[in-house]
Amino acid sequence: MTGEYTCGRCLQVLRQGIASYSRPALRAPNAVNSRRTGHRSLTSLTRRTPPRTPPPSKFSTRVPLSPIVQKANSATRSSRALLKPNNLFHKFSGSPAPAIRQRAAFIKQNAFCPHPSHQQTRMPVSPHDPESRKSAAVSGSSAPPAHSHFECPDCGIPVYCSEEHWMDDYEAHLEVCETLRQINEDDHDLHSGRFFPEFSYPGPQDENFVINMTNWDTFMYSREFEAINDDRSMRQVTRMLTYPITIGSVLHELSPYSIRKDSRLTSEGLKSISALRYSLHPPRTGEGADIQGLRIKAPPVRIFILGARAESSLPRDVWLQLSHIFPRSLINLIFIGPESMANRDEEFPLPERTAENPFGGIVEDRLGGQMKITTYVDYFHTMYKAQYFQPFDPYLDCVVLFHPGLGHPASSHEWEETLPLLLETKVPIITTGYTQWDMERDINWVREKCTGEFDILLEPGENLFRSLRWDLNDLDPHDVSCGNWGLWAFRGRRYEATHKDS
Template identity: 70%
Template sequence: MALSADIAARLALSRLCTRCSISAGRQSRVPNGFLQASQQQQRRSFSAKSPPPTQLQRLPQSALRSSRSSISNRFSSSAAQSSFSASAPPSDTPKRVLGADDLFHSYTDSPIPEIRQRAAFIKQHASCPHHHHQPGGDMAPAHVNFECPDCGIPVYCSKEHWADDYEAHLEICDTLRQINEDDHDLRSGRFFPEFEYAGTQMEEALINMTNWDTFLYTRDFNAINADRSMRQATRLLTYPITIASILHELSPYNIKPGGRLTAEGIKSMSALRYTLHPPKTGGGMDVKGLRMEAPPVRLFILGARAESSLPREVWVQLAHLFPNSRIHLIFIGPESMTNRDDEFPLPPRTATNPFGAVVEDRVWPTMKISTIVDYYHTLHKAGHFYPYDPYFDCFVMFHPGLGHPASSHEWEETIPMLLETKAPIIVTGYTQADMERDIDWVNKTAAGEFDVLMEPGENRFRSLRWDLNDMDPQDVSAGNWGVWAFRGKRYETTRKATE
């Protein structure tokens, strides 16, 4: 059963598509890549009862069947995970398909049916990058059909064009081969110890957020000694840890030279860090020990896609990193419930739930998750989350495509409203070019109306695994590669000197 949940988590993440395919996915409202061809078949063919991997791995084999239902209820995302399980075997014990030394296969001739479907999709939609097919060339555009024998991915229309452009292809060939082997690894049927997550953190044990290695070690994760296992683990954890690395009091980002926080940034982050790390109140369990509690910190994940259906144990890492505060994750976006209809049929819109929010209030004692299938500007106009407080509110946008021509129009109305709240806005990008395009768009759209809180740069906790754009195999990127932050400009009161 561990295989089912692991593959499901990967497929959920694969819907966070790269720069070009993400926009195509938004236009068609279906997942990108090979999932387009198999989405409906997957949702009909596989059960929505697969429990999360980390719990099952701790149970004896005889207890798997009896405990499956209770685990599924405890972690409400398990049904969403299994709805993407494209090659999960029906039995409780997954069958090993590929060995550790047998992970490289041609996409077209792969032993995994799902990867063969992906190869077919790439051949139908990706164009040959040879200069003869480019504008001004002497040949009409053509789809890729030839697979490089070194990386196993369709990259050119013919062997001749591949050989003629071989030096250019060498620049990404090794990365494409790594992507190929990682894809086969996730479907190999092996046991995935890297998907067992650490539990609560001892107060005496401080975490070190210098990089992935120091973080996983000080958080008492299972030792990950293989690069491939590290890539698989960070592909999931990059979302909550990216947020935590900026908001935590032990954050590696500071106002020192090279720390990337600006003077305005330290003001905003200090406010949130003060709330997320409250002092001891002296409260107790009896009536005399009752104390006032601060409201939960609200983290608005705007434009949410696959991150809203990640295994809940991944997001609970935020609760472990901020054990003395309450956190309310709010996923907002028209695609935030994609492929989760079997798990959570959208509730009717009523007077008490005007936007049909799906609320999961049993994720963790100090964490609640809400999902709203709507645009943020609609909620803002209705005053649904009013009032906003920079001490308790933060906005996060994972790869929003602010400057992408196919998606920028969706943010034109939203950005001015976000600036009105004066709350921090954390933004990530797939690549440096993707991040710079978003920054240029914000500069043009809201010039003079925002302050930069965090200088743009590479994210310390980016995904170490590379992703392939199925619409363009030459385009590779990493989840949350870069990160920066801004907020609406605050105007300080000044006094005019009297003569």
């Protein structure tokens, strides 16, 4: 029995047993392990002698065993954590994590050098796009496009084609270098192998406790999250919680968005949001768990998440936080989009489309007893024309678009048929954006396509519950953004007819 081939927990208990008892050392840890795990002890598996039989003499003293225990424990501790908190910065190509090295190879193969001396590889999508600094005309004086192979020593990410271009354009790179280094360390933290206590979410809460939705800190404190004293851990946990909490921050009765002077909710927004808040905060009826406590409940509130991508694959404990915010209401999350089953390969193949399930919906029921999640790998306008979800009720229905790219040149054509149908539902449409420019581009596109046919419910601005972690675009390392940075809402305009006296 050597330390290299023994469980570290067993060796730790073995060492404590040797230090505490003068009896044979193997008896105490075996008894402890058998009580804790309910399995047969180590002695009963290896030898059929009675438990009182002393073990070999080499285990009867403490001195010969301590070097083995120390060596095994140190090996166990080193294998649990790949990287330490003070050793998270590594160049992507030399990262100890294979996934990050693979990502570095992808960036070097697809990203182009942003130096102004190169020719343009595509049309700029915004004034902040590095491609806008390049020469649009192909001439002999402009260098051909080159891939980013040189890794900045300060941020560790491939950003330029050579060290010369990096030094020449260093002033422009400084604008995002510190953010890129933070992204580098956050990515290595996810692959460090450490235990993540910040991903342990609280369960249902006493209804007498009031949730404070002023900001992330007050929300986590009032929801009784475990204390997070590290900025990096805060960035990691908000990266996933931003999706359900963004919805809850708009629909909650104590929402930070109201019609006060410093808030952004409009008068039309107050009408629509108040209807949903009425359904999400029903009056107490004395409902209980026994038969006498059975009460008639209102229909579930349907939240349609269109163009779902990464948010549909989030752990269900994350989405259950939305149910804990509204404990007295039923919630039905409906993910719709051709990429709504991305990163969920273990659930393939998709169910067959039958008469009972014409669009192949995947139903996840009884999530906490108050929530149901349904996923459709299809387009909303196809299901809308089939009248699959009709009728829509402004008291029970809401549409959410996470980073839809309404005005993006590559995705705007996919929304041209969907947008008029969304306005016909007359339900609130909550929309987010990666950046200020991305959000304004979506608003301008909606105004261009549907001028005079919609009302702004929530003025555009920064989301109070945006992700605190920045993300990197692998096709353009200088393009950094964060999830749900911007937030705004709109709805199809309602025309109220009045009778004129004859």
